[in-house]
Amino acid sequence: MPPFVSFFLRRLLGALPVLIVVLVGSFLLLEAASGDAVDSYVARSGAMDAEQMAQLRQEWGLDQGPLHRFRAYASALAQGDLGWSTAFERPVGSVIAERLPVTLLLMGIATALAFFLGSLLGVLAGARPGSFRDRFLSITSLALYAVPGFWLGLVLIVIFAVDLRWLPIGGIETVASGKSGLARIGDIAAHLVLPVASLAMVYMALYLRLMRDRMGEIWRDPFVRALEARGLSRRRIVWRHVARNAVLPVVTMLGLQAAAMLGGSVVVESVFAIPGFGRLAAEAVARRDTPLLLGVILCSAVTVIIANLLVDLAYGKLDPRVRAGR
C-alpha cells in the first residue's frame, strides 16, 4: 500500500470516534423531537385514522424503543444503508448522492477562488504594511467580511440577473434546454457564477486578512533581514519568502472553514434555488424528515473530515517541519 493511502486510511480510522459521537448526538437530538415522520406524513397527505397511522409506524419501525431504533439505524448504516427518506419516499443514500455533487462543485470552486484571490490580495496588502494599498484592502476586506452570503446573493441577483440580465436568476442549469457537452458546461458555469461569488466573498475577505496579518508578522522575523542582507530583490523576498511562509496558516484555516462553508451553502442554495445538499438540509427540517436530516448531518461530518484530511496532506507538502515530524 502506498504511504499516501495508508495515511488516508489511518486518519479516517482516527476520525471514527468523532463520527460515532456525531451519530449518537444527532440521533438523541432528533429523538427529542415532538411528533414523528408519520405525523408529518399525515399533515401533508391529509386524513388518516389512528389505525392506519399505527400501521405506518410499525412499517417504518417507529413503534419500537429508542435504543432499538438506534441499534437498527447503526447496523443498517454499517452496511451502507442510510435509511428511508419519508419526504422523498426514496432511500436517503440515493437522495444525498444525487444532491451532494452539486454542492461539492459549488464549494470546491468557491474555496479555490476565495483562497487564490484572498491570498493574492493579501500578499499585495502585506507586501508593504501600512501603505495606502494595504489600508484600502484591509478596510475593504473588513467590510466584506461582515456581509452575509445570502444577502449578497440577493443583491447580486438584483444587479446581474434582474437589472443587467447578464446571468440567470437561479437553478443549476436551464431546464429542458436540450444542451449537451460544452454548451451544457457553459450553461452550468453561468448558473454558478453568482452563487459561487456570494459563497466565496466572505472567505476571500477572511483569507485576505489572515494572509495580510501573517505577512506583517513574518516581516518582523529576523530571517527577512538576513535575506535583505543577501541583496535579494524585494519582489523575491515578498513572493518567495514572506508570502510563502505566511500562506501556511491560511491553508490551515481552509480546513477549519470547511464546516462553516457547508453551513453557508444551505442558505446560498436556497437563495439561488440550487438543488444541492445544503438545500436538502433545509428541506429535511421543513418536512420533518428525521432519517434524511440524520443522513445529511452524518454526510456533512464525513465531508468535513475528508476536507480536513486533504488540507493536512497539502500542509504536509508545504511545511517541511511537519513532514519531518510525522
Next chain:
Amino acid sequence: MIFWRQMNFEGRAGLILLAILVLMALLAPLLAPGDPLAITGEPMLRPFTSGTHMLGTDRLGRDVLAGLLHGTRTTLLVAFSSAAVALIAGSIVGTLAGFLGGIADTVLMRITEAFQTVPGFLLALASISVTGPSVATLIFAISLGNWTQAARVTRAEVLSLRERDFVAAARTLGMRPLEIAFREILPNAFGPTASLAAISVAAAILIEAALSFLGFGDPNRVTWGSMIAEGRAVLRAAPYLSIVPGLALVITVLGIHLIGRGLSRTERLQP
C-alpha cells in the same frame, strides 16, 4: 472610560456603532410604538415618499423603519445571549477537560471535535426542528455550534495555568480539585476566551439572520432576516425591501468586528 482610551480608531468606531444600535433597540418602542408586525399603511410605499413611513412599507403595508428598529432588539438579544451561553459553556467544558485530564479530557475533546465537524448552521437547524422556533430555543440552537472554540482556548490556557504557583498554593491549602478548577483556574483562563467574544457575537448574528431568512426564526418577532426574506418575494419591484435590512446586518457585524480588532490590538489574541 479606560476601556475607551485603550481602543484604537477602529475599536472606537465599532463602539460608537454598537452604542447606536443599542440605543435603537432600547428606544424602539418609543420611536415606533405598537406591533411592528401590524399593518399600518398602504402596501409597497417607496422610501422617503411618506411622512409617516420614512423608509416605506412592505408588500403587506408594514412599516419598514419600525421593523428595522424592532429587529435590532431581536438581533442583539439573540446574538449576545447565545455568544454568552456559548462562551460560558465552552469555558466550563474547556476547564473540565484541561483540569481533569485523562479519559475525561479525551472524551470531552472528542465531543468538541464532533461539534466542530458538523456545520454549526446544520446543528442550529436540527435543534430548531426539535424545539420549535422561539427566542430561547434560537439562543440555544445558535450557541450549539459556537462553543467549541471557547472550549479549546480555555483548555489550552488551563493546561498552561495548572502548573503555576497559585494553583500549587491552592492545592497545599487543601482546596478540592474542582474547587481549584472553578475558583482559581477558570477566572484566570477567561481573559483569552473573552477576546473570542467578538467573533462569537458576529457569527451568532449571521446564523440568526440566516435561520430567520429561511423561515426558522421566531414567527412572533420581526427580525432583519425575516424582513429580507419578506422582501425577496417582491425583489424585482422593490429590491430595497431586502437591501435595507441587509445593510443593517452588515453595519452591525462590521461594528462587532471593529470592536474585536480594537480589542485584539490591545491584547493581540485574535487570529
Next chain:
Amino acid sequence: MSEPYLRIRNLTVDYGGTAALQDVSLQLAKGGRLALIGESGSGKSTLAMAIAGLLPRRARSGGTIEFPALPRQPSLGKDIGVLFQDPSGSLDPVMTIGDQIAEVVMTHRGLSWISARLMAAELLDRVHIPKPLSRLNSYPHEFSGGQKQRIALAAALAGNPSLLIADEPTSALDTVVQRHIVNLLDELVRDNGLTLLFVTHDIALASERADTIGVLYKGKLVECGPTAGVLGEPEHAYTKALIATHISLDMPRRKRLAEINADGLQ
C-alpha cells in the same frame, strides 16, 4: 599609504532621540580584519549595520561611509556579505538550503539555475558541510545550530563579496562550535582575500583574530588601532577596564566580560 577599503567620517546614528553612535570615524585597509568590541548597547552592532546599510528605517544617520576601493556604491550580497548572530534567524525555514544559497548566486552572478545549484553545493563544501550535493534539498531544521551558521555563511559568501561583516557570529553557539566557526571564518577570509569586520564582546577572540581593534563605549569609538597597540598600551580608561577583566576563551563566557563600573570613565 594606499587608499583604504572603507572610510567612515563623523558617523552619527540615532533611533528617534536616543543617540546610538556619535561622531565615529575610522578606516579599514583592504584585507584587514577589524574587531569591534564593547558591551551590549555600546553601539558596536549599530556601527556594523550602518556600514552594511541595514539600519532600521526609523534610524537617522549623519556623516559619510565610503568605499574608496570599490568602483561603485557597494551592494549587499554582491560586495558585502553579512553574517548574523542567530543562525536560526538567518534562514527561511520553509525553503531548502540549496535554493536559499542558489538564489543568491543567481541574483549576483547571473548564472543559470542549474549552475547556481552546483555553485551552492561548492559553497556548502567550502563551509565544511559533509556530502553537500545530497544536502541541497534539506531544510534548515534538519541541521544543528553550528551547521546552520555555516550554511548562513555560505549564503553570505554566495555573491562573492569583498567585505564580510559578522555580527557576533558565535555568541549563540556553544564553546566547541564557536571554535570551529571562528577557524572557518579565518580560513575563508585568508583564502578569498576578504576584508573582515566582526563584532564581538569577546576580547580574547578579538585579540587572537583581528589586526585592528575598535573599542566602542556609549556610542563613541573611544579607541581604534592595531591590536597589539590597543591591547598593549590602552589609552582609554574603558579599554583598560576591559582588559583587566579579560579572561581566556576557555572560561565560561558569562564570566569573561564582567560588569565594568562605568562611573568616572570617559
